[in-house]
Amino acid sequence: xxxxxxxxxxxxxxxxxxxxVIDLYPQTKVTLGPAIDNGFYYDFDFGDAKISDTxxxxxxxxxxxxxxxxxxxxxxxxxxxxxxxxxxxxxxxLEIVDEIIQRNEKITLYKSGEFEDLCRGGHCESPKKELxxxxxxxxxxxxxxxxxxxxxxxxxxxxxxATKDELEKHxxxxxxxxxxxxxxxxxxxxxxxxxxVVGKGLVMxxxxxxxxxxxxxxxxxxxxxxxxxxxxxxPHIAKEELFLxxxxxxxxxxxxxxxxxxxxxxYYLKAMNCPHHHRIYLHGVRSYRELPLRLAExxxxxxxELSGTLxxxxxxxxxxxxxxxxxxxxxxxxxxxxxxxxxTINYFKLFGLKDYWFRLSKWDPKHVEKYIxxxxxxxxxxxxxxxxxxxxxxxxxxxxxxxxxxGPKVDVQFNSIIGREETMSTIQLDFAAKKRFxxxxxxxxxxxNNEVFVIHRAPLSVHERFLxxxxxxYAGKFPLWLAPVQVELxxxxxAHLDKAFEIEKALTKAGIRAHVNNQQLTxxxxxxxxxLQKVPYMGIIGQKEVDAPKLSLSVRTRDGVDSGMQELELFxxxxxxxxxxxx
RNA sequence: GCCCUGAUAGUUUAGUGGUAAAACAAGCCCUUGGUAAGGGCUAGAGUGUGGGUCCGAUUCCCACUCAGGGCUCCA
Numbered sequence: 024x025x026x027x028x029x030x031x032x033x034x035x036x037x038x039x040x041x042x043x044v045i046d047l048y049p050q051t052k053v054t055l056g057p058a059i060d061n062g063f064y065y066d067f068d069f070g071d072a073k074i075s076d077t078x079x080x081x082x083x084x085x086x087x088x089x090x091x092x093x094x095x096x097x098x099x100x101x102x103x104x105x106x107x108x109x110x111x112x113x114x115x116x117l118e119i120v121d122e123i124i125q126r127n128e129k130i131t132l133y134k135s136g137e138f139e140d141l142c143r144g145g146h147c148e149s150p151k152k153e154l155x156x157x158x159x160x161x162x163x164x165x166x167x168x169x170x171x172x173x174x175x176x177x178x179x180x181x182x183x184x185a186t187k188d189e190l191e192k193h194x195x196x197x198x199x200x201x202x203x204x205x206x207x208x209x210x211x212x213x214x215x216x217x218x219x220v221v222g223k224g225l226v227m228x229x230x231x232x233x234x235x236x237x238x239x240x241x242x243x244x245x246x247x248x249x250x251x252x253x254x255x256x257x258p259h260i261a262k263e264e265l266f267l268x269x270x271x272x273x274x275x276x277x278x279x280x281x282x283x284x285x286x287x288x289x290y291y292l293k294a295m296n297c298p299h300h301h302r303i304y305l306h307g308v309r310s311y312r313e314l315p316l317r318l319a320e321x322x323x324x325x326x327x328e329l330s331g332t333l334x335x336x337x338x339x340x341x342x343x344x345x346x347x348x349x350x351x352x353x354x355x356x357x358x359x360x361x362x363x364x365x366x367t368i369n370y371f372k373l374f375g376l377k378d379y380w381f382r383l384s385k386w387d388p389k390h391v392e393k394y395i396x397x398x399x400x401x402x403x404x405x406x407x408x409x410x411x412x413x414x415x416x417x418x419x420x421x422x423x424x425x426x427x428x429x430g431p432k433v434d435v436q437f438n439s440i441i442g443r444e445e446t447m448s449t450i451q452l453d454f455a456a457k458k459r460f461x462x463x464x465x466x467x468x469x470x471x472n473n474e475v476f477v478i479h480r481a482p483l484s485v486h487e488r489f490l491x492x493x494x495x496x497y498a499g500k501f502p503l504w505l506a507p508v509q510v511e512l513x514x515x516x517x518a519h520l521d522k523a524f525e526i527e528k529a530l531t532k533a534g535i536r537a538h539v540n541n542q543q544l545t546x547x548x549x550x551x552x553x554x555l556q557k558v559p560y561m562g563i564i565g566q567k568e569v570d571a572p573k574l575s576l577s578v579r580t581r582d583g584v585d586s587g588m589q590e591l592e593l594f595x596x597x598x599x600x601x602x603x604x605x606x
Numbered sequence: 607g608c609c610c611u612g613a614u615a616g617u618u619u620a621g622u623g624g625u626a627a628a629a630c631a632a633g634c635c636c637u638u639g640g641u642a643a644g645g646g647c648u649a650g651a652g653u654g655u656g657g658g659u660c661c662g663a664u665u666c667c668c669a670c671u672c673a674g675g676g677c678u679c680c681a
Contacts, residue, residue, distance in 0.1 A: 054680095054681090055680055055681070056680095056681090057679065057680055057681095058679085059679050060679070064676095064679095066680095073610085074610080075610060075611065076610075076611065076675090077611095115681095116681075119680090119681045120681080122681085123681070128681095130681085131681080132681095133681095140681080141681045142681055143681055144681095160675095161610085161611095161675060161676075162609085162610055162611085162675085162676085163609070163610065163675060163676030163677070164608065164609020164610060164675095164676060164677060165609080165676065165677045165678095166608075166609090166677050166678085168678065168680080169677065169678030169680090170677090170678075171607070171608065171677075175608055175609050175677080176609085176677090177609070177610080178609090178610095178676070178677080180675090180676080206673090206674085210617085211617095217672085217673080218672095219654075219671070219672050219673085220672095222672090223671090223672065223673090329607055329608090330607070330672095331607065331608070331609090331676085331677080332607095332677095333673090334674085334675095335673095335674095513640095513641090515638080515639065515640055515641095516638040516639060516640095517638065518638070519638095543637090543638085544639090544643090544644090545637095545638095545639050545640095545643085545644060546639065546640055546641060547639090547640090547641065547642060547643070547644090548642080548643055548644085549641095549642095550641055550642055551642040551643055552642090552643090553642095554642060555642090561641085563640070563641070565639095565640055566640090567640080577640085577641085579641065583641090583642080585641065
C-alpha cells in the first residue's frame with residue numbers, strides 16, 4: 024500500500040460498493056471489504072442472484088449516484104447485544120462480531136449516506152468530494168475466510184484513486200501488462216501452446232520455444248559443471264515403494280497423478296526427482312571423500328495441480344525442473360547452501376532480473392501434521408539458512424508455515440506481470456531423507472555415518488515457469504543469445520535470393536540462427552514482419568550488397584536503428600561477441 | 607475442486623432461431639519493389655464435444671472438455 028490516505032480512500036470505496044449492491048440487490052448479505060494493493064474488494068453473499076461482469080456497469084453507476092449524498096463517516100460504538108441484533112440474519116457479520124467479543128474489543132459501526140457497516144474504521148474525510156475516480160474491475164468467486172470448506176462468496180474487485188490521472192494511468196498500465204502477458208506473446212512468437220487434445224496444463228513446446236529452453240539448459244549445464252555438479256538421468260515413473268520410502272505418498276498424494284497398477288507392482292509418475300536421486304546416492308558405498316556429492320538433472324515431473332489453479336506456463340502439470348541434490352555432512356551445509364545462493368544470484372544477474380526477493384520459509388509448530396516433527400532439527404536448519412542469508416547480506420523475509428515437510432527452505436519470490444506473487448527458485452534443506460533412505464557414508468575412521476544432509480535446489484525453477492517470467496521480463500524481445508531467430512535476412516527482390524541463402528549458410532556455419540524471408544513481399548512489409556517477431560537483427564540484401572566485393576549486408580535492428588551496409592565477416596564477429604557475453 | 611466469463615476458418619474477430627461475415631495468414635496471378643502493411647483472384651470453418659427444446663439451433667437449455675479471471679492483503 025502506497026500510503027494511509029489511499030488505503031482509507033479505497034476502503035471507503037468498498038463501503039460505497041457494498042451500499043450500491045444492497046441498493047440494487049436488497050437480499051444480499053455483505054461480509055468483508057478491505058483495501059488491497061492497487062484497489063479494494065468486497066465479498067458478498069448474493070443468495071440466489073447471479074452476478075457477472077456485465078452487471079458491474081450498473082453497480083458502478085449506482086455508486087456514482089449514491090456518493091453524491093455521502094457526507095462524512097459517522098462512527099458509533101454498540102454493545103455486543105445491539106450488534107447481534109443489528110446483524111441478525113447475516114451469519115458472516117455475526118461470526119465477526121463474536122470474534123470481536125472474544126478479543127474483548129470495542130464494536131464500532133461506520134455510516135455514510137444510508138449505509139452502515141460493521142467496521143474498525145479507516146476512511147477518507149469526505150466521500151462526496153474524494154470518492155470520484157473509481158472503477159469496478161471484475162467479479163470472482165472467493166471462499167468465506169479463504170477456506171474451501173466454507174461457502175463460496177461473490178467477490179467484486181475495483182480500484183480507486185485520488186485523481187483522474189492516476190486512475191487512468193493505472194488502467195493504462197493494466198492494458199500494457201496484458202500486452203506482455205506470456206500467454207499472448209507465446210502464441211504470437213510461436214513459442215508454445217496448450218493443446219485441448221493433449222490435456223490441461225500440459226505444454227507443447229514449438230521449435231522456437233524449444234530453442235530458448237535448450238539454451239537455458241545449456242547454460243545450466245555449463246554453470247553446474249563449473250560448480251562441481253555431475254549429471255544424471257532418471258525415469259519419469261517409479262514404483263509405489265520409492266514414494267512410500269520418501270514419504271511423499273502420504274504427504275503429497277493429492278498432487279500426484281493416480282497410480283498405474285501393473286503386474287509387478289503399482290507405479291506413479293514422479294512429482295519430484297529427489298527419490299530417484301537418493302537411489303543413485305545409495306548405489307554403492309559412499310566415502311567422505313566423495314562429499315559433497317552434487318547430482319543434477321533437468322528432470323520432468325508431473326503434478327496433478329487443481330484444474331482451477333492452472334495458468335499458462337506459470338502453473339502447469341508437467342514441468343522440466345532445473346533440479347539438483349547435494350549430499351553433504353552437517354559442517355558442509357553452510358558452504359553448499361551459500362554456493363547455491365551465489366549461483367542463483369548470478370543467474371538472475373545474467374538475465375537482468377531485478378524484481379525479486381528472498382523468503383526464508385519456516386515450519387509452523389502449530390501445524391505439526393504438515394511437517395516432520397523434529398523441533399531440534401527445524402531450529403538448527405532454520406538457523407543455518409538464516410546465517411547464510413545474513414552473511415551474504417541478502418535481504419529476506421521470514422515466513423512461517425511455508426516450509427517443505429522435510430525442512431526449511433529459501434524461496435525466491437517474483438511478481439508476475441499480472442501481479443500475482445509466485446515462487447521462482449527454491450533452495451531446500453532436508454534432514455528427513457537420511458533417515459528415510461538410510462543415506463550413509465564411510466567417514467575418516469572407516470565407520471558408517473548417517474549424518475547425510477540433502478539440499479534440494481532449483482535456481483532456474485522449472486522451464487515452464489522460468490520461460491513465463493523471461494517472456495514477460497523481456498516483453499518478447501529476447502537478448503541476442505536467446506532469440507530463436509537472431510538474424511532475419513531480407514532480400515530486396517527475388518534476384519537477390521541466392522545471395523541471401525549464401526549469407527544464411529555462412530551465418531549458420533558461424534553458429535548464428537539466421538532465416539531468409541523468401542516471401543514475395545515488399546521490403547517494407549518484410550521489415551514489419553521481422554519487427555513484429557522481435558528478431559534482433561535484420562539483414563537486407565539488394566543489388567548494392569550483391570555488388571559489394573566481399574559478402575555484405577545492410578543491418579537494421581528491431582528497434583529501428585539502421586547501421587548501413589557492412590561486411591558479413593565483421594557482422595559475425597560482433598554478433599558472436601555479443602552472444603558470448605550474454606548481453 | 608469451487609465461483610464467474612468465454613470457445614465461430616491457421617490467427618484475431620463479426621453475426622443470426624431459417625444451415626455463417628471480414629481482416630491477417632495460405633495458394634495462384636500481376637508487381638521485382640531499398641528500410642514499418644503494393645494490387646487482384648482462389649481455397650478454407652458449418653460455429654469446442656455430447657445431449658435436449660423446436661418444423662428448424664451456430665444462436666435457447668443441460669452436461670462435459672479446454673481456456674481466462676478469482677479463491678487466508680481480513681469488522
